Amino acid sequence: MAHDTSYTDQDFKIVGSRPPRPDGIDKVTGRARYGADVSAPGQLVGRVLRSPHAHAKIRKIDTSRAQKLKGVKAVITSKDLPDLTEGNRGNYDILENCMAREHALYDGHAVAAVAAVDEQTARKALKLIKVDYKVLPHVTDVDAAMQDDAPVVQPHIQHDGKPSNICNVSQFGHGDVEAGFAQADVIVEKTYKTEQTHQGYIEPHACLASVGPDGQGELWVTTQGHFTVRNLCASLLGMDIAKLKVTSSEIGGGFGGKTHIWTEPLALALSRKANLPVKLVMSREDVFKGSGPTCSTSMDIKIGAKKDGTVTAASATLRYHAGPHPGPWGMLGGMTAWACYDFENVQSIAYDVLVNRPKVAAYRAPSAPMAAFGVESTMDLVAEAIGMDPVDFRIKNAAKEGTRASYGPTYGPIGIGPTLEAVKNHPHMRARLGKNQGRGMACGFWFNFGGQTCTDLNIGVDGSVNLTVGTVDVGGARASMSLIAAEELGIPYDQVKCNVGDTASLGHNDTTEGSRGTFSSGMATIFAARNAIEEMKARAAKTWEIDIEDIEWRDGAAHAMGMQHSNLAPLSLAEIAGASPGTGGPIAGHNEVVADGAGVSFASHICDVEVDPETGATRVIRYTVVQDAGKAIHPDYVEGQFQGGAAQGIGWALNEEYVYGEDGCLQNPSFLDYRIPVCSDLPFIDTEILEIPNPNHPYGIRGVGETSIVPPLAAIGNAVSSAVGVRLDHTPMSPPRVLKAIKEKQAGG
Amino acid sequence: MPRVGLSGQHREAADGAASLDIEASTIRELLAILVQRYPRMQRHLDEGLAVSINGEIYRDNRDMVIPETAEVFLLPRIQGG
Numbered sequence: 001m002a003h004d005t006s007y008t009d010q011d012f013k014i015v016g017s018r019p020p021r022p023d024g025i026d027k028v029t030g031r032a033r034y035g036a037d038v039s040a041p042g043q044l045v046g047r048v049l050r051s052p053h054a055h056a057k058i059r060k061i062d063t064s065r066a067q068k069l070k071g072v073k074a075v076i077t078s079k080d081l082p083d084l085t086e087g088n089r090g091n092y093d094i095l096e097n098c099m100a101r102e103h104a105l106y107d108g109h110a111v112a113a114v115a116a117v118d119e120q121t122a123r124k125a126l127k128l129i130k131v132d133y134k135v136l137p138h139v140t141d142v143d144a145a146m147q148d149d150a151p152v153v154q155p156h157i158q159h160d161g162k163p164s165n166i167c168n169v170s171q172f173g174h175g176d177v178e179a180g181f182a183q184a185d186v187i188v189e190k191t192y193k194t195e196q197t198h199q200g201y202i203e204p205h206a207c208l209a210s211v212g213p214d215g216q217g218e219l220w221v222t223t224q225g226h227f228t229v230r231n232l233c234a235s236l237l238g239m240d241i242a243k244l245k246v247t248s249s250e251i252g253g254g255f256g257g258k259t260h261i262w263t264e265p266l267a268l269a270l271s272r273k274a275n276l277p278v279k280l281v282m283s284r285e286d287v288f289k290g291s292g293p294t295c296s297t298s299m300d301i302k303i304g305a306k307k308d309g310t311v312t313a314a315s316a317t318l319r320y321h322a323g324p325h326p327g328p329w330g331m332l333g334g335m336t337a338w339a340c341y342d343f344e345n346v347q348s349i350a351y352d353v354l355v356n357r358p359k360v361a362a363y364r365a366p367s368a369p370m371a372a373f374g375v376e377s378t379m380d381l382v383a384e385a386i387g388m389d390p391v392d393f394r395i396k397n398a399a400k401e402g403t404r405a406s407y408g409p410t411y412g413p414i415g416i417g418p419t420l421e422a423v424k425n426h427p428h429m430r431a432r433l434g435k436n437q438g439r440g441m442a443c444g445f446w447f448n449f450g451g452q453t454c455t456d457l458n459i460g461v462d463g464s465v466n467l468t469v470g471t472v473d474v475g476g477a478r479a480s481m482s483l484i485a486a487e488e489l490g491i492p493y494d495q496v497k498c499n500v501g502d503t504a505s506l507g508h509n510d511t512t513e514g515s516r517g518t519f520s521s522g523m524a525t526i527f528a529a530r531n532a533i534e535e536m537k538a539r540a541a542k543t544w545e546i547d548i549e550d551i552e553w554r555d556g557a558a559h560a561m562g563m564q565h566s567n568l569a570p571l572s573l574a575e576i577a578g579a580s581p582g583t584g585g586p587i588a589g590h591n592e593v594v595a596d597g598a599g600v601s602f603a604s605h606i607c608d609v610e611v612d613p614e615t616g617a618t619r620v621i622r623y624t625v626v627q628d629a630g631k632a633i634h635p636d637y638v639e640g641q642f643q644g645g646a647a648q649g650i651g652w653a654l655n656e657e658y659v660y661g662e663d664g665c666l667q668n669p670s671f672l673d674y675r676i677p678v679c680s681d682l683p684f685i686d687t688e689i690l691e692i693p694n695p696n697h698p699y700g701i702r703g704v705g706e707t708s709i710v711p712p713l714a715a716i717g718n719a720v721s722s723a724v725g726v727r728l729d730h731t732p733m734s735p736p737r738v739l740k741a742i743k744e745k746q747a748g749g
Numbered sequence: 750m751p752r753v754g755l756s757g758q759h760r761e762a763a764d765g766a767a768s769l770d771i772e773a774s775t776i777r778e779l780l781a782i783l784v785q786r787y788p789r790m791q792r793h794l795d796e797g798l799a800v801s802i803n804g805e806i807y808r809d810n811r812d813m814v815i816p817e818t819a820e821v822f823l824l825p826r827i828q829g830g
Contacts, residue, residue, distance in 0.1 A: 090796075168758075169757075169758075170757045170758060170825070171756060171757040171758075171760075172756050172757055173756070199830075255830055256829070256830020257830075259828075259830065328825060328826075328827075328828055331757075331825055332827065332828070334757075335824075335825075335827075361830075362828055362829060362830035363830050364830040365829070365830060366828060366829065366830050405804075407756070407824065408754055408756055408801060408822040408823075408824060409754075409801035409803075409804045409805075409806070409820065409822045409824075410803070410804045410820050411804050412803070412804045412805065446829075447806060447827050447829070448829075449806065449808055449827055449829060450808075450809075451808060451809055452809060513828065513829040513830055514827065514828070514829025514830075515829060516829070594809040594810040596805070596806070596807040596808060596809060596810045596813065597805040597806070597807070598806070599805075696805055705830075706829060706830055
């Protein structure tokens with residue numbers, strides 16, 4: 001049944017309340033089962049051998065001694081993963097990243113894997129594998145990789161007719177930027193750099209794979225997208241999709257880093273070879289070296305403005321590293337860079353560049369935080385140059401309904417203006433600052449999207465409801481989906497139990513990325529519930545022997561309408577369900593939908609910092625997030641998303657950084673040396689939810705999971721720069737970098 | 750007839766055109782005509798395309814109806830985290 005996805009401005013009875021999440025007790029008591037928490041009889045331990053070189057030709061791999069070791073049940077190399085990609089370069093790149101073939105392309109690239117009866121034997125076996133490498137020149141810096149004489153990471157990629165690390169050039173914008181700059185009273189131009197960071201999810205990648213001799217397999221895995229894992233693994237291993245069942249475990253954080261496959265095909269291949277289940281859990285070092293962190297970047301940003309605050313032109317040249325395989329990361333930076341503003345002349349040129357670092361994966365609003373760091377820092381510099389309040393300057397130039405976005409389309413109703421007005425009027429902006437303290441603010445944008453979604457709703461004979469969704473619960477989605485089902489059916493929240501279904505239970509669901517979970521599964525849940533209501537009305541009609549058109553559903557019950565039926569007492573959902581065996585059998589609602597029209601999202605953040613001028617250490621002392629949610633289904637978890645994005649942004653801005661040595665090897669693959677923020681590093685992060693309904697969702701929902709990480713780098717950069725009186729242009733703004741900037745200023749540099 | 754805006758690599762694939770008038774009533778028809786007229790567009794279709802209709806981005810729904818006077822913009826397929 002087709003349903004209208006338009007916003008209806010309905011009054012809610014349950015949506016918008018804050019009941020406890022159904023998975024909460026399990027998570028705080030340790031009952032919840034994550035990727036590494038499931039075992040199978042006879043399971044083996046899988047371990048991966050990784051390249052110690054940044055770039056090398058693999059001349060030979062000798063696994064004979066490892067295979068002979070007692071307790072080793074399988075050893076695999078790329079020969080056990082033949083190329084079945086049939087010319088699909090994207091899939092070949094995934095295959096090559098999961099297991100190196102002729103070349104090791106970065107420090108940590110998988111080159112072989114073993115399955116053994118225990119951890120000790122597996123580790124011993126790895127040491128017995130002899131790899132004959134020919135070390136090749138490497139490049140890990142994005143700017144160096146663009147030079148003509150840089151080592152080429154993938155010779156088949158060409159730019160300007162010759163092998164190059166520049167794998168993609170994207171351009172967006174409109175108007176005439178040169179003419180616009182000619183009209184400007186003030187032009188500010190500055191170069192920025194951001195270092196590579198990791199999503200830092202606490203749960204490492206983990207899976208349990210089992211493939212039998214009949215070619216059927218099962219995979220238990222921590223992932224944001226078990227349907228995507230199934231499709232990719234089946235394709236790479238030559239399995240039928242229907243014969244590989246993938247179940248997503250609870251997920252201990254993903255933030256984009258669990259949208260791809262890494263060791264999962266290796267675990268399946270080991271299991272297939274050993275004919276036993278194989279559990280493969282990454283160490284933290286494996287996660288840093290062998291999963292998918294975000295990009296490092298360098299950027300040139302230029303903005304011209306009139307003295308009255310009108311921006312006449314803006315341009316950005318963005319260089320994003322992609323790791324050893326092409327990706328869309330620079331392109332996304334180019335699309336998002338100027339999306340908050342209504343500029344007549346605007347341009348972004350974005351380069352995706354290959355380097356000898358791990359394959360880049362998405363990280364919450366991928367690529368937008370770095371571009372925002374450059375753009376929002378420069379916006380502050382322009383405001384300062386023309387003597388205008390930075391919030392007023394942004395308000396004057398903010399995009400609004402009808403603005404042509406810098407990446408092409410024209411906006412519908414959007415929330416950047418309201419978030420800026422909320423910031424301007426927020427008490428935070430009027431709080432007094434102390435010595436060595438500074439305040440900054442910044443804006444951010446993310447697209448959001450929906451995608452393929454499939455949901456089942458089954459009503460038990462006691463009237464309780466099982467809701468099965470295919471989007472992974474990464475941030476309280478089961479509570480939100482239960483609220484939506486309860487709202488539609490007119491029953492209490494506690495009467496609904498929401499589950500995440502495995503790949504054999506539902507039709508395809510796209511990965512939980514792009515802030516799509518609540519938007520798309522929420523839409524499918526509404527429609528599944530409405531389908532179930534139609535069935536319940538039919539059962540009531542049968543019971544009463546009246547026309548279904550004479551029945552309406554409200555307050556959790558079928559009501560017969562009209563004076564002629566006034567003697568019929570309402571039939572509750574539980575009564576209809578209880579009678580269902582005799583009225584036609586089980587009652588269920590189902591929906592499959594391509595949920596498009598997700599509605600873009602904007603946020604504005606305020607940040608206060610205090611900088612120790614002797615050490616350069618920065619402490620965030622107050623932080624406020626204002627963001628448009630469209631409609632907050634469960635406000636606690638919307639606020640949680642706002643706070644989580646800000647917390648990760650604080651770490652990115654101040655401390656987190658992949659540090660590479662001259663040898664091209666990662667120097668800090670542990671949480672001892674790669675410093676993510678802990679509770680004591682963070683202030684309470686205040687939030688303000690704005691609700692500007694998305695016209696393309698019945699409840700007005702927009703995604704909320706990603707935009708909150710876009711402004712922090714710039715907001716903190718503006719605050720630190722204000723505190724120390726010198727512009728910080730390189731993240732992380734770690735103590736050595738801040739101290740260096742202070743000393744250069746003191747030296748008159 | 751909808752006018753389709755293009756930027757970046759899509760513009761290059763369409764021989765430099767910033768916009769095109771294409772007689773199409775759905776996204777599926779639009780993309781078929783684009784590839785027929787500009788074969789180099791096939792690569793972008795394979796890599797993933799999205800279509801914005803009056804500001805709303807459609808990644809997957811090829812049956813989406815394009816109103817006669819709609820503003821249409823071709824975009825790369827977006828990935829998220």
